[in-house]
Amino acid sequence: MAISADAIRGYIDVLVLSLLRTNPSYAYELAQRITAISGDEYAIKQTTLYSAVKRLEASGLVNSSAGVSPSGKPRTYYSITDAGLIHFDVKVEEWRNTKSVVDRFINGTIEGGTP
Structure with missing residues (x-):
């Protein structure tokens, strides 16, 4: 079953930042x-995706740099900043609490018992 865009909308930034923690990447690869x-x-x-990386860049959570693909095609690579790493950790904790x-x-339960 496919996940709707509405269900995941608030966590696109977390997905992107998660991927950029390991190495820089370009939008298509992401x-x-x-x-x-x-x-x-x-x-x-x-x-x-492009809106997300531009928003993250404007917020100082990712940097962009010009690069070239192995075939010689120009690409914009994105990398996570130190602020992006901190933001990622905060958003992961927020996700865990939300979930x-x-x-x-x-599950029909509340803290300390059932409803």
């Missing part, structure tokens, strides 16, 4: 990796 890691359950639109709260509703 899109391919997101699809592959999701097991083909989520395919990010190029416009969504915990939603899970309580899905």
Whole structure:
């Protein structure tokens, strides 16, 4: 079952930052990796991805640099900044807390007992 864009919208930045923690990448490669890691359950639109990396760059969470592909084609590579690493950790903790709260509703339980 495919994941809707609405369900994942607030966590696109986390996906991108997560991938950039290991090494710099360019937008097309990021899109391919997101699809592959999701097991083909989520395919990010190029416009969504470009908006995300531009937003992350404007916020100082990623840097961009000009590069060249092995075939000689110019590419823009993105890398995570120290601020991006800190932001990633904060957003991961936020996700864990959010998931915990939603899970309580899905499972029909509340902290300390049942509803």
